[in-house]
Amino acid sequence: MTFTRTYDVVDEAVAAGYFPPRHPVVITAIDELAPGVVRMAFRDPYIAEHARPAQFVNLFTDDEMMLMPRPFGVSEVNGDEVSIIFAVVGKGTANLAAKQVGDSVDVLGPLGMHPFKVKDKAHYVLVAGGLGVPPLICAAQKLYDAGESKVTAVFGYRDVKFADDIVAPYADNVLSIDNEHGNVVTLLDQLESENGLIVDGLDTVLLVCGPLPMMKAVAAWAAKRDLACQLSMEQRMGCGYGTCVLCTIDTVDGRLKVCSDGPVFSREQLGWGE
Amino acid sequence: MTFTRTYDVVDEAVAAGYFPPRHPVVITAIDELAPGVVRMAFRDPYIAEHARPAQFVNLFTDDEMMLMPRPFGVSEVNGDEVSIIFAVVGKGTANLAAKQVGDSVDVLGPLGMHPFKVKDKAHYVLVAGGLGVPPLICAAQKLYDAGESKVTAVFGYRDVKFADDIVAPYADNVLSIDNEHGNVVTLLDQLESENGLIVDGLDTVLLVCGPLPMMKAVAAWAAKRDLACQLSMEQRMGCGYGTCVLCTIDTVDGRLKVCSDGPVFSREQLGWGE
C-alpha cells in the first residue's frame, strides 16, 4: 500500500475543505471506571474542537476480523483530548479495552448530524441510563461552558455510580440511583415533587439517552407533562456517516438513519408517549 | 475463548507423549543480513533439541487476514535458540520482518519427516542458492558437531554474500559466488578440478537447496558423476504436517507431499538428471 495512516490526513482534509477520514489517534488515558466500564481518552484536536453533545465517534479495532466500526458517544473534551466511556460487551470492545496509553487507535468523527439542541436557555434535565451517560456528560459540559442554563443530571446505574463524579463539575444538581433502589423515573418524580419543573423561571427540557425501555418510559413521563424531550438513539451501524442506510429506526416520518438523521430525535418524531 | 496461547502447551503435549501444537515463542534477535533478507532467532527448547537439517518451522503472522503458515527452514541452533533466515517476498514475510526483539510469534515445528541424511561419514558438499542456505547451515552445524565428515559449502547469491560468515565456523571450506560472476555449478566445476571429488578418501554427497532451475542443474551435474544427491524441495503448503495433501510435487513415485514425504528427496526420486 502506498498510503500510511497518519494524523496528517486530518490536516490535509481540512486544508482542502473536507471532513477528516478515518485516522489514527494516540491514547492518552485508559482506565476502568467500574467492572467492565472503560474510559478512554485520546488526543484529537479536530474532534475536540467540533464535537457536539450526542455526537459520536467510530472506533476501529486493530483486528481485521472485526472491520465494522464501533460507535461511542463523545463524553468529555479537555483541550485536545477527547474522552469516551464504554462497556465491554463483546469482542470489539474487549479489543479496544486491551489498548494501553501510547497505543494508537483509528477513529472517524465526530459523527451524527443532529446532536442535542442546547442553544436555548432552559432547565436541562439530563436523563441517562447505564452507558447512556456519555452524550449527557458532553451536554453538561457544553451547557456549563455556555453558562446560561440550569443543569440537573438524573443518572440511573446498574450498580456502580461511575459517572456521578465526572458530570458533577458541570451540573447544578446530580441525582442518581442504582437498579436496586429504582430507576430514573423514580428520580424524575422526586425532582418534580421537590423542586417543581420550572427552575429559576426556566422551562424544563429533557435530554435522554439509555436503554430503549427506559427511554420510552421517560418519553411517556415527559409527554404527560408536555415537556420537550430529545432522545439520543442507538442502532447497529454500517458507515456512521450516512452512506449505507444500515442504521435505521422507525419514526413517524418513516425509517430514518440514526447516524445522519440523528442520533437525536424528538419524542414526537419517535411517536412515543402520545 | 477458554484457551490462551502459551508455551506451556509444549510441555503439556510432550508430557502426554504428543508433538507440540502451534505455540508462541519469544523473539530473541532479528536483524537484516542483506537488503530484504532477515535473520530471526527465537527461544524454543523443543525445536532446538529436535530440529534436523532441512526440517522447517511454520511461522504465523499476527494478522488474521493471513492465516496460512509461512514455512522456513531451521538454520542454526544455539542452546535454546533457533534461527531462521528469510527473504521478505510478500505480505506475510513483511509482517514477520516487522517484529521486534521481545515480541512473540506463533510457531509449529520442527516439521518435515525426511530431513537430509547426514549420518554416514562422507565429504558433504552443501550446495545452496539464494534463500536455500538455511537447511545447509543447519546441516553444516550438525556435521560439525558430529565431527566425522568433511564439509564444503558452495553458496550462490544474488548479490550480498550474507551467509558465508554464518556457515564458515561449521565448514572446512566455503566457496561462494554471486550472480554477476556465475552460479553454483561454476563453483562445483572449480571444486572438482581443484580438489577432485574424493576428499581424504571420503565419497562426495551433495545436499542441495535453492531455486528449481539451480537444483535441476546441480542434480544433472551430480548424475553425470554418479554422486549421491539429496535435494530439499519447496511447495506452497497448507498444514505442513501431512494432513491436507496441499504440498505435493511430482516424483517418479507419484505425487508426494513435500512436508511429510520430504522436504528432502533424492535425485532418483525426482527423476532429475537421468
Next chain:
Amino acid sequence: MTANTNSNEHVNLYEPHEWKHSTKVAGVTWKNPVGTASGTFQYAAVRWFYDVSQLGAVCTKGVSPVPWEGNPSPRTTEGPASNLNAVGLQNPGVDHYLVDDLPKLKKIGATVIANVAGHCDEDYCEVVAKLADCDADMLEINVSCPNVTHGGMSVGTDPVALSKLMDKLRPMTDKPMIVKLTPNVTDITAPARSAVEHGADALSMINTLLGMRLNIKTGEPIIANRTGGVSGPAVLPVGIAAVYRVRTVLPEVPIIGIGGIDTGEKALEYLYAGANAVEVGAAALFDPVAPLRVARELDDLLDDRPELAAKLAAGQTWR
C-alpha cells in the same frame, strides 16, 4: 526490525491529481478504473469527505419506481473480515433521484452509473423508462440483491427470467446497460451469457453472498431479516473467480469486478482476472475515502504495467 520493502510514503489524497490510467466500459471512458459500488455511496454523505467526481465512476444506490422503506432493523452485523447487510433496498424512489442525486452528481462532473432495483419486471421497466433519457452515463440493473424477494429468489439466478427482463428493458434506452450478477448461483456464466445475448452492454459482479450470524447469548439471528448479504474482504476470492470464469466464456463483454476490494493491489488482481474496471463497496464503510485511495494506489501500480494500462485505456482487457 522493519524491512523497508514496502514504500510507506504518505500520499496526500486531497491534492489535485492527474489520472494517468483511464479505462473504457461499454464505450464510456472512466478517468480511472475505480468506481463506487451501489448501496455504499450516497452523494449527500460522501461529498463531505472528498471530491467524488475524481472517481472513475460513481454507482448510486438502487432506485425503485416508488420510495421503498426496506427491511426492519437491525440491518447489519459482521463476519470474519466481512459485513452482513439486509437493507432491502430502502430508497426514496426514481423521481427523487432524478431531481436530487443525479443532477448534483452531473453538475460536479461525475461519471454516473444509475443502479436500478425492482421486485418484478414492471418495477425495472418503470425505472428504466424514467432513466432512459436522463443524464446518467450508464445504467446498472441490479438483478442480484439477496435481501428482496422476487418470486422466491432474485431474477438474476434464473437465466430465462433474466432474458425476458432484458428483452423488455433493452429497447427502452440507448444507454449502456450493465447487468449486475449474483454469486449465489450454481454457474454464474449462465446468467452472464443470457444477459449479454439479450442486450447487456456490460456485466458487473459480484453482489453479496447470502450469509447469516446468530447471537450466542440469545440463540437468535442478529439481523431482523435473519439472512443478509456478505461483502468486504472475505468475499474477494469469490468475486475474482466469478470475473475470471465469465471472462473465459465471454471474451468481449466489458466486466466490472466487485467484491472485497480495499486496496489498489486487490483492484489490480481483478483487472488481471479480466475486469475492465472495479467498484469498491464495503471498504467505504470502514473508511469514507477508501474508493479514492484505491483509485490512487491503482493509478501508481499501473505505471509499472504499461501493457495492461494500454489495454484498459483502449477498452480491452488482460484476458
Next chain:
Amino acid sequence: MTANTNSNEHVNLYEPHEWKHSTKVAGVTWKNPVGTASGTFQYAAVRWFYDVSQLGAVCTKGVSPVPWEGNPSPRTTEGPASNLNAVGLQNPGVDHYLVDDLPKLKKIGATVIANVAGHCDEDYCEVVAKLADCDADMLEINVSCPNVTHGGMSVGTDPVALSKLMDKLRPMTDKPMIVKLTPNVTDITAPARSAVEHGADALSMINTLLGMRLNIKTGEPIIANRTGGVSGPAVLPVGIAAVYRVRTVLPEVPIIGIGGIDTGEKALEYLYAGANAVEVGAAALFDPVAPLRVARELDDLLDDRPELAAKLAAGQTWR
C-alpha cells in the same frame, strides 16, 4: 488496560477429559458435537498431535474406487481470513482405506465417518459397495467438491442427478448416510430436499466456495487448477445461512454444520442455527489441535445452555 471480562484461564488439552455434552446424528452418538472435516484430517499425521478418538467423530479424506493423483501443484493459496485449495481429491483409494486408516481409527475407538468421493455415479457406487459392511460408523457422500468435474459441475448442484445417485446408493448399505452439500448453488434447500427424499439420513454443509487468486506480479492464477475452494473463517456466515435455511425447510433431518469454525463460540452459533453437530476443517491447518480445542470450548459453553445440550443429547436441535 485489560478488562478481565474474558476468562483467559489456560486449559490443558492433554489431560483426560470427561465429555459433558454428547450429540446424536442419525442414531449415532458422538461423545461431543465436534468432528473433523474431510480433507483436513489424516490419521497418520494427526495422531502425533492428540488422541483423535476424543473427538465427537473423525471424518476421513474422500476415498475413490482407485487411487487418484489429484491436481497439479501449486494447490493452495490464501484469501483474507481464508484458505483456497484445489487438491482434486488425491487419495490412495478405498482398498487402502479399508486396510489402513479405518482399522487404525476403529482400534483406538474413534467414531468414524468415511467420506466418499467420485467423478461419476459408478465411482460412488463402487466405493459405497466396498464400505457397505465396513467398520465406519457413518458414510458421508461428498457430492460437492468444486475441484473435480462431473459432467461440468458437481452432482450436488443438480437435485435430479443427486436423487438418481441416492437411489442407487441407498439400497447398498444400512449405514447412516450423510450427504455433503455445496454452497455453490442457487438454492441449497433444493439438493437438500432431494437428498433426504431419496434416502439421506443426514446432511452436512458446507463444502468450499468457488474462489480464485492471481499473482499481481505475473498476472496469472496462483493455483495450477486456476480456481479452488475457499474455506476458513471467511466462509462462516455462508455456512450458517446454509444450515439455517435447510433447517427451516427440513425440521427433522440431522445436520452437520461446517465452514469457518475455529472456536467453540462459532460451533455454538451453528448449533443455534439448527445443526446437530459440526465439523472443523481449515482451522486444523492453522493449528493441528484446533478440532480438540473447539470441542473443549464448546463443552464448557454448553454447561450454561442446558436446554440446548439436552436437545442435542436426545438427537434433537435448537430449531
